[in-house]
Amino acid sequence: MTEAAVEVRDLVVRYGDFTAVDHVTVSVNPGEIFGFLGANGAGKTTTIRVLCGLLTPTSGDVRVGGASFADGERAIKSKVGYMSQKFTLYNDLTVEENLNFIADLRKLDRPTYLKRRQELFDFISFDQSPTSLVQDLSGGIKQQVSLAAALLHDPQIVFLDEPTAGVAPASRDRFWHLIRQLAEKGKTVFVTTHHLDEAEQCGRIALMREGKIIATDSPDGLKKTFFPTPVYEFEPKQPLPYAELGSLQNHEAFAYFEPYGLRFHAALRRPETWDEVRPQFENKFNITSIKPSLEDVFIRAVENGL
Amino acid sequence: MTFPFVWSRAMAVAKKEVFHILRDPFTLALALGLPVMMVIVYGVAIDFNIENVALAVSDSDQTQTSRRLVDTFDSSHYFLVHHAVSPAAASQDVVAERAKAALIIPPRFEKDLLDGRGGSAQILLDGADSSVVGPVSGYVSGIQTIASKRIGNFSPTPPYELRSRFLFNPELNSRWFVIPGLTVVVMAILSILLTSLTIAREWENGSMELLLSTPVQPLEIIVGKLTPYAALGIIAQAFVYGIARTIFGVPFVGNLAVLALGCGLCLATYLAQGIFISVTARNQQVAMQMAMLSGMLPTNLLSGFIFPVASMPLFFRILTVIFPARWFIAIARGTFLKGSSLLQLGGPFLALTLLCSGMMLAATRRFKRDLEP
Numbered sequence A: 001m002t003e004a005a006v007e008v009r010d011l012v013v014r015y016g017d018f019t020a021v022d023h024v025t026v027s028v029n030p031g032e033i034f035g036f037l038g039a040n041g042a043g044k045t046t047t048i049r050v051l052c053g054l055l056t057p058t059s060g061d062v063r064v065g066g067a068s069f070a071d072g073e074r075a076i077k078s079k080v081g082y083m084s085q086k087f088t089l090y091n092d093l094t095v096e097e098n099l100n101f102i103a104d105l106r107k108l109d110r111p112t113y114l115k116r117r118q119e120l121f122d123f124i125s126f127d128q129s130p131t132s133l134v135q136d137l138s139g140g141i142k143q144q145v146s147l148a149a150a151l152l153h154d155p156q157i158v159f160l161d162e163p164t165a166g167v168a169p170a171s172r173d174r175f176w177h178l179i180r181q182l183a184e185k186g187k188t189v190f191v192t193t194h195h196l197d198e199a200e201q202c203g204r205i206a207l208m209r210e211g212k213i214i215a216t217d218s219p220d221g222l223k224k225t226f227f228p229t230p231v232y233e234f235e236p237k238q239p240l241p242y243a244e245l246g247s248l249q250n251h252e253a254f255a256y257f258e259p260y261g262l263r264f265h266a267a268l269r270r271p272e273t274w275d276e277v278r279p280q281f282e283n284k285f286n287i288t289s290i291k292p293s294l295e296d297v298f299i300r301a302v303e304n305g306l
Numbered sequence B: 001m002t003f004p005f006v007w008s009r010a011m012a013v014a015k016k017e018v019f020h021i022l023r024d025p026f027t028l029a030l031a032l033g034l035p036v037m038m039v040i041v042y043g044v045a046i047d048f049n050i051e052n053v054a055l056a057v058s059d060s061d062q063t064q065t066s067r068r069l070v071d072t073f074d075s076s077h078y079f080l081v082h083h084a085v086s087p088a089a090a091s092q093d094v095v096a097e098r099a100k101a102a103l104i105i106p107p108r109f110e111k112d113l114l115d116g117r118g119g120s121a122q123i124l125l126d127g128a129d130s131s132v133v134g135p136v137s138g139y140v141s142g143i144q145t146i147a148s149k150r151i152g153n154f155s156p157t158p159p160y161e162l163r164s165r166f167l168f169n170p171e172l173n174s175r176w177f178v179i180p181g182l183t184v185v186v187m188a189i190l191s192i193l194l195t196s197l198t199i200a201r202e203w204e205n206g207s208m209e210l211l212l213s214t215p216v217q218p219l220e221i222i223v224g225k226l227t228p229y230a231a232l233g234i235i236a237q238a239f240v241y242g243i244a245r246t247i248f249g250v251p252f253v254g255n256l257a258v259l260a261l262g263c264g265l266c267l268a269t270y271l272a273q274g275i276f277i278s279v280t281a282r283n284q285q286v287a288m289q290m291a292m293l294s295g296m297l298p299t300n301l302l303s304g305f306i307f308p309v310a311s312m313p314l315f316f317r318i319l320t321v322i323f324p325a326r327w328f329i330a331i332a333r334g335t336f337l338k339g340s341s342l343l344q345l346g347g348p349f350l351a352l353t354l355l356c357s358g359m360m361l362a363a364t365r366r367f368k369r370d371l372e373p
Helices: A044-051 A073-077 A095-105 A112-123 A138-150 A169-184 A219-226 A242-249 A271-277 A294-303 B006-025 B025-043 B064-075 B088-093 B107-112 B131-148 B173-204 B207-212 B218-246 B255-282 B284-301 B314-322 B323-339 B346-371
Strands: A005-016 A018-028 A033-038 A061-064 A081-082 A158-163 A188-192 A203-211 A212-217 A229-235 A254-258 A263-268 A285-290 B054-061 B079-084 B101-105 B124-125
Touching: A005 A044, A005 B346, A018 A044, A018 A203, A018 A212, A033 A044, A033 A169, A033 A294, A044 A061, A044 A158, A044 A188, A081 A138, A095 A112, A095 A138, A095 B006, A112 A138, A138 A169, A138 A203, A158 B079, A169 A188, A169 A203, A203 A219, A203 A294, A212 A294, A219 A294, A263 A271, A294 B124, B006 B025, B006 B218, B025 B173, B025 B218, B054 B064, B054 B088, B054 B131, B064 B079, B064 B101, B064 B107, B064 B131, B088 B101, B088 B124, B107 B284, B124 B131, B173 B207, B173 B255, B173 B284, B173 B323, B218 B255, B255 B284, B255 B323, B255 B346, B323 B346
Parallel strands: A033 A188, A033 A203, A081 A158, A158 A188, B054 B079, B054 B101
Antiparallel strands: A005 A018, A005 A061, A203 A212, A229 A263, A229 A285, A254 A263, B101 B124
16 A cells, blocks of 8 residues: 555644644545635645645644654655645745745756746647736636645645635636546645535545534535435425425424525435325425535535534 | 754755745845935935024114124024014014024113123024924024124123033034944844844745755744845945045944944844744735834934934833944944943943844744744
């Protein structure tokens, strides 16, 4: 078995009385796309900041690319690439100046840097002038240049903290295409995101709530864990009054009943009784059997706190 | 495990900072335009010498003696005399601010003098404008001395005479006094304001995360960030010095190296203060206000630049001790006008050194605590 790219055991981060990360244990292999999913403040960013060497953990073992905090956080920093959720390039500098600056900070020698830069420009299909100011680029392109900046020193492990926040859907697709390519090249990619359709593309996902990982599995595995019984989609034949929604959500037949766009997703408390229960809803809803989505998992696990 | 300080990284930060400065018209304009503007405002527009004070004269005596007294006021270039019809009109002129002072000579002024009873005339001063009262009452007593000599026949000659000679600035030219101090004001604005903005800006737009995710060290960031601003500060200083010497003809009798040393110390203190603010504020708006409040305000008001430290209330006099400007102004004036040596300026230099190292220590510690994981 190959050595894990990232190995975390019992990671704890406290700010005073507040425990931001509470005994997190996770192991990620090279070439994996690993997602962190959780509400705001669940501890995703804090965990990632520790793994990038930006934050010293209160306790716990952390090994990133073979380096640990005992080797100094700069040993970790040299192993990883990090793209934070805020846009981090300098708007008043050109693309070239931004990348030069990072290359200087990472002490890349000139030939290596220039070769690497060209590779990355090819990788992100950057077709504009390297001397254009970052502020003149579109949001999607900026994001890709940001990714290139994080990859400049050819790290084996990349952390992307909400990389697609505020980016148009077409650019998001393109960005995920790049992420998959990275994983195919054997790089380990950590991603946090609020877009659950994006999370479906992760190999495995850690669901976080209040600083704890409540489940780690593939998207399908998570769906099976949280919805072991069939899930149905209820499509109202006529718009549903708000009061009626409340009574449905509290209906004894359902263990789960949540809006999903204009429709509803439901799971039963006792699946064996479905044939008896079903007729009373069929006059108001078109009911189909579906696979649960990650959004269902997220609502059930993170928001409803199951 | 410790990592060595790497110059090339610090210089990479410095280079990037130069790009920022070059692309930001506000910074450039502030750095180059401000010294010019300050020198013009303080050197040309503001004249602390009080001249041409409007004086309303009511001469009810109308004798040779009284006219000679009025003439003495008139011929000194301090007063601009105009005649009022009555004592009441003269004092009304002061009330209506047509005059800053009034001279009222009673009837029988000459006769009283001749009779040996001693003549008396009245001076009314506009006490609402305290900046005028001090100098003008000084002029009045000077003129009185001259006048009693000119009217000497009638009054006993005083047995002694006080003659003042002003050392170091014989003409009491306020520009000589103000412009050396101006260097510190320019320095305060440039260094504190610009540096306090520079790191706050990194926090604000999230690029601090990018910096921190690389192996760059806090000290490398500080050195890199400060280098361009230190250079700007030094250029501005040289600029003010040049203008002071050439355009305003301020003499420089001291040792230039001593001035430069003081300048460097003061600059370093201000840069450290800027960094400290920047790290604490993390936001350009707040940083700017803190820079104004903690830097520019005391530099202007509590340094002796305009208001002499010695005439401040005790509390403020003690408070000035913590402002580098107070010490640097002492050094600047000492070297420009008096030619004081390093030894004579030992006190200010010691104080500046202490302030500088204290501020540096505080800034670096604060910065490290914030940045190191």
